[in-house]
Structures are given as structure tokens and as C-alpha cells.
Amino acid sequence: MHSERVQSSGNHLIAFEGRLTDCRHCPIKTDCMKNPQSDDTRKGHGRQVSFLVKGKRKPTATDWMKKRVHSLKGKQVYGHRMSMVEPVFGNIGTNKGLNRFSLRGERKVQGQLQLYCLVHNIEKLANYGAMA
Structure with a gap:
């Protein structure tokens, strides 16, 4: 411990x-x-x-994340994330125009994000569903 x-x-x-x-x-x-x-x-x-x-600052969350990302496993995981997760957020933010939430409150924001994700997934099915 x-x-x-x-x-x-x-x-x-x-x-x-x-x-x-x-x-x-x-x-x-x-x-x-x-x-x-x-x-x-x-x-x-x-x-x-x-x-x-003495005299050392406490490690911050940024320090912790840098250590995770720069490790061998971190490079593999975050390299994979760049091709899997980031395009989704790019599409929702840029193409769908969600750069800010228009609602307040955690439940409402969660619902709004889920609706955008639903639209994204339906669009993927419409475009690539026949390929599967």
C-alpha cells in the first residue's frame, strides 16, 4: 500500500x-x-x-497521462484510438456542428450526446451497411 x-x-x-x-x-x-x-x-x-x-511538486494528472501515453503499451493503445475514436468526435464536432451542448445538466447533455452518436451510427449503417 x-x-x-x-x-x-x-x-x-x-x-x-x-x-x-x-x-x-x-x-x-x-x-x-x-x-x-x-x-x-x-x-x-x-x-x-x-x-x-523536499522541494518537489506533487505529480499532476498531466504528468501521469504523459507517462501513460509515452510508454510502449500507451503508444499502441493511443495509436489505435487515433484511428478508431477520434474520427467519430471529428465527424460529430465538425460535420454535425456539435461544438457546444445547447442543454444544461448532466442527464440532458448525456441525452444530447447520445442522439448525436445515434445519428452518426445510423449514417454509418446507411453508408457502409451493405459492405458488411
């Missing part, structure tokens, strides 16, 4: 609690464990480690 807490000074306190087997492949286990070889046994109740990160 991993947790992070911001202190009043702006520093981040990062805490980790887990089984000894979680430490087995950790690159910093020699720094935080008195006996790094103890993770090779099944004895022991676990490990609790906390450390203070």
Missing part, C-alpha cells in the same frame, strides 16, 4: 507498507532495509517505510 501526504511546509511524505516479498526487486532496498537479504525468506510481517521528498 502506498500513500502520500503533503505537510504544511509543502514537502511530501511518501509512505509504503507491504510484504517483504514486495521489496525483493526494489532498487533501493539496500538503503531502507537493515537486512536486505531478509526479503528472500517467507518470515517477517512486512515492511513500513516512509521518506520525505
Whole structure:
């Protein structure tokens, strides 16, 4: 289990609690464990480690997303998305003229988007249905 807490000074306190087997492949286990070889046994109740990160900002959602997109799996997934999902939003936004919702409220906006998606799908069936 991993947790992070911001202190009043702006520093981040990062805490980790887990089984000894979680430490087995950790690159910093020699720094935080008195006996790094103890993770090779099944004895022991676990490990609790906390450390203070000074002067670093907390990672933002943008940082998290950049890491996901730039990974090998992320490149495959988002490359596929560009050919599958993005043209739908482009068609609905540009060709159908939905650049803003004309209704207010989550249920009404959801309904409006579903109607646009329905029109998009009917159009696809009309154009490409005979090919299937």
C-alpha cells in the first residue's frame, strides 16, 4: 500500500507498507532495509517505510497521462484510438456542428450526446451497411 501526504511546509511524505516479498526487486532496498537479504525468506510481517521528498511538486494528472501515453503499451493503445475514436468526435464536432451542448445538466447533455452518436451510427449503417 502506498500513500502520500503533503505537510504544511509543502514537502511530501511518501509512505509504503507491504510484504517483504514486495521489496525483493526494489532498487533501493539496500538503503531502507537493515537486512536486505531478509526479503528472500517467507518470515517477517512486512515492511513500513516512509521518506520525505523536499522541494518537489506533487505529480499532476498531466504528468501521469504523459507517462501513460509515452510508454510502449500507451503508444499502441493511443495509436489505435487515433484511428478508431477520434474520427467519430471529428465527424460529430465538425460535420454535425456539435461544438457546444445547447442543454444544461448532466442527464440532458448525456441525452444530447447520445442522439448525436445515434445519428452518426445510423449514417454509418446507411453508408457502409451493405459492405458488411
